[in-house]
Amino acid sequence: MTALLELAGITKRFGLVTVADGIDLSVGHGEALGIVGPNGAGKTTLFSMISGDLAPDDGEVRFDGAVVTSRDAAARCRLGLGRTYQVPRPFEDMTVFENVLVAARYGAGLPTRAGYELATSVLAETGLAAQANLRAGALTLLQRKRLEVARALGTRPRLLLLDEVAGGLTDPEVEELVAIVRALRGRGLAIVWIEHVVRALTSTVDRLVCLAGGSIIGDGTPAEVLASAAVREVYLGSDPEAAPAAPERTAPDLLGKLLR
Ligand SMILES: Nc1ncnc2c1ncn2[C@@H]1O[C@H](COP(=O)(O)OP(=O)(O)OP(=O)(O)O)[C@@H](O)[C@H]1O
Ligand SMILES: [Mg+2]
Numbered sequence: 001m002t003a004l005l006e007l008a009g010i011t012k013r014f015g016l017v018t019v020a021d022g023i024d025l026s027v028g029h030g031e032a033l034g035i036v037g038p039n040g041a042g043k044t045t046l047f048s049m050i051s052g053d054l055a056p057d058d059g060e061v062r063f064d065g066a067v068v069t070s071r072d073a074a075a076r077c078r079l080g081l082g083r084t085y086q087v088p089r090p091f092e093d094m095t096v097f098e099n100v101l102v103a104a105r106y107g108a109g110l111p112t113r114a115g116y117e118l119a120t121s122v123l124a125e126t127g128l129a130a131q132a133n134l135r136a137g138a139l140t141l142l143q144r145k146r147l148e149v150a151r152a153l154g155t156r157p158r159l160l161l162l163d164e165v166a167g168g169l170t171d172p173e174v175e176e177l178v179a180i181v182r183a184l185r186g187r188g189l190a191i192v193w194i195e196h197v198v199r200a201l202t203s204t205v206d207r208l209v210c211l212a213g214g215s216i217i218g219d220g221t222p223a224e225v226l227a228s229a230a231v232r233e234v235y236l237g238s239d240p241e242a243a244p245a246a247p248e249r250t251a252p253d254l255l256g257k258l259l260r
Helices: 043-051 073-079 096-107 112-125 141-154 171-186 198-202 222-227 229-238 251-259
Strands: 005-014 017-027 032-036 058-063 081-083 159-163 190-194 207-212 215-220
Touching (some): 017 043, 032 198, 043 073, 043 190, 073 081, 081 141, 096 112, 096 141, 141 171, 171 190
Parallel strands (some): 032 190, 159 190
Antiparallel strands (some): 005 017, 005 058, 207 215
16 A cells, blocks of 8 residues: 655755755554654754645655645645644634634535534544634633644544644643544544654654654654664754763653753
8 A cells, every 4th residue: 555645855945954855754544653853953844845835846745646746735735634833823813613614614625514513523522622612812822732733633634744732831731632642543543743742752653753954864663763873963962951861761761851
């Protein structure tokens, strides 16, 4: 079976800086993949090239066997590519329900009644049913993050791209989001999750990729990737405050601390 998402030779330069340098990556049907990498590594840029918000300078994006590189974001959304944004972008003056309804009507292309049904089930799935009639602009950070996931789910994705949905949350709040993502994964949805909060990823994904300097420098199980010399080097090298690993401390522990 072909992969659900395939990136082949994806390249992007901003001026003299190459943020994606011929990246090859595939994501299988139902797979949950985590992406880590230092600030500015090009993670969000990679998402934007998958979702169609940004065109690569070179390379190809294939989704479910079809080349989508020249399709715009709206067309890719209809095909089943749903994403969240690192900085949540709800329609502040609309209610929570209306925000998800817009996604269902215009992202998934559903007629009114089916749109209402999908929006209702998505709000239940993301724990926002009680806030359905609140103005999006009045939500707490955790609720805004939930809404960001809900709006992406409202487009009825086959691949969900999550960009730092746990960023800025307290530990118990992170756990709440992890539970939502795990449940989505449990119903077979393919997920790619960019996150600095590594323990959120390690408890959810089966595979981890580390991006640095425009290239993939680690790809494997979370334990393998976090223990790899190349990945440790990137984090230790990028943080002058970071203390060297204590001998009894495992690499995942160390990186978890560095990445918080
Ligand atoms: N539209 C743009 N024009 C010019 N440079 C950009 C643009 N978008 C991103 N960059 C630069 O490209 C690099 C990669 O940015 P990107 O946002 O993809 O990183 P990231 O890995 O998501 O980082 P973070 O972990 O901080 O979110 C950064 O140096 C950023 O400043
Ligand atoms: Mg980013």
